[in-house]
Amino acid sequence: MGNIDIKSTTVGVVGLGLMGSSIVISLLASGHRVVALAPIPGEKERAAGHIADLLRHADSAGILQYGIAPCVNRMKLVEDYRQLAPCRVVLECVMEDKAIKKSVYDQIAASVVDETIIASNTSAIPISELQVLVPHPQRFLGMHWAEPAYMTRFLEVTCGKQTDPRIADYIMQLGIEWGKEPTLLKKDIRGFITNRLMYAVFREALCLAEAGHITLSDSDKAFRYDMGSWVTLMGIFRRMDFMGTTDYIKGFGQLFAMLSNSTEVPVLMQQIVEQRGRGVHNMNGLYEYTQEEAKTWDRAFARFNRDIYELAEKYPEQG
């Protein structure tokens, strides 16, 4: 693949919803030229305003090394797929619908050179199923970002059955250039890594809360001060080693059989759905919020996300 030269690699982003726009900011902050494509009529105008907001947010958080202006200069906001011609990497961030994605891939493929890598941000459809929709499946893979994409370090790269490992390797290298801590999922499994792990926690936590055994805030506190005291340093498996691996065996034998195996959407969440609760976004969630409190959480996360990464960097033990 040759060496990575950010400045000479133009990246396309197709689909400018919340995640797509946020990814555009991350790429601009890294120094790429970006072709941001709005495939839905009318999306371009909305995206222009949203991207401007995000650039200000990123700038105020100290993420844009040279400020907003050079980022704006390196971005082209377009509606015509032919504008993707200079892109060597195109990230697809459209709706989780296979027919829509197929139509998007057809238009991307008709506009770029054969060497172009296409990556999907899907978190719902297996990469192997999407891969068969493009002319060069070996140059197709999954890139799973976390919101906000320009602040978080998370990047999960997923190979489909036909993905060329060298392409995955190149994208991993690119991820490092973007300041991410990319992880590689060699095989395409539903829910990827972190979603599956987190949903395992959600399932158990919601089951305990529904049974009235714990308050939400006590459950959160226990996690903040137990898991929080080591997870950024160690992750899960290192933690087991740190505590003495074998000592967990007894717990596996006793506890696994007690854990929730539910496949149902928890009642506690159903109620919030009926009230169209979107948490801090409309001040209606598992907790209650005033407008001021909702804003405070937004600011706090931006600061915390930066602080925790600075802290993580002080611990080179990870190797």
Next chain:
Amino acid sequence: MGNIDIKSTTVGVVGLGLMGSSIVISLLASGHRVVALAPIPGEKERAAGHIADLLRHADSAGILQYGIAPCVNRMKLVEDYRQLAPCRVVLECVMEDKAIKKSVYDQIAASVVDETIIASNTSAIPISELQVLVPHPQRFLGMHWAEPAYMTRFLEVTCGKQTDPRIADYIMQLGIEWGKEPTLLKKDIRGFITNRLMYAVFREALCLAEAGHITLSDSDKAFRYDMGSWVTLMGIFRRMDFMGTTDYIKGFGQLFAMLSNSTEVPVLMQQIVEQRGRGVHNMNGLYEYTQEEAKTWDRAFARFNRDIYELAEKYPEQG
């Protein structure tokens, strides 16, 4: 219960294994007089050396406000249960065996005044089952610490069926005085809160790793940089609100059915058990370690645990 006066409250700790000794240090650091009782013949001498080591460790980590000497002066290391007479709170940290605990409670009860609160550090036996073994079950509860007890902020207080809520409230207050962030489990469930949540993660993570879908280090990295970016700030339920509660519903429907429901000890762990692997403690675990690396992890955790708590304190949003 009256106000809390640390200096006039003598606390007994019965059982001076790893956890009991570590709890002794936490109580001494908080200013209590402590009667540390070694119930097993020969345990007293071993405990004396171990407690001295832990005091040095705590001191080097900056936890002992007035150094080691006043702590030593406030501690009595004994073998005779009658020395527990001045204690108003006694913490039982002996083996997870109901018959042994019964014998220990009989001897504690014969030595203390009726008002004394007895708490078990069990993580395996339901509090309601232990509670019936003492003369005043309403004054009995669970206190679940995390290692090392003098550094971590975690403290899980568990009521049995007969526990007086005022006793639980008093112990919660005491926990705050000790610098903990105590949580209350109103009903006695196996595995308490955090153990169940963590084992839900372990089950899924080990299942993914065994299937060869991820490397251990990539799984750890994903957790360090995804969950690590918010868990200390938010916990689980707040995170759902922050991301927009309702958006999780689709994930519940799709992912719950894919998660591991295994009740078996994972093969990956069985292998380590056969090799008697105790992780960093004998340099044989899920990862490989040199002696120097094992030591580095120990030092890193002590520092990180302090750093992360300082960081958490900067975020008063939690209320």
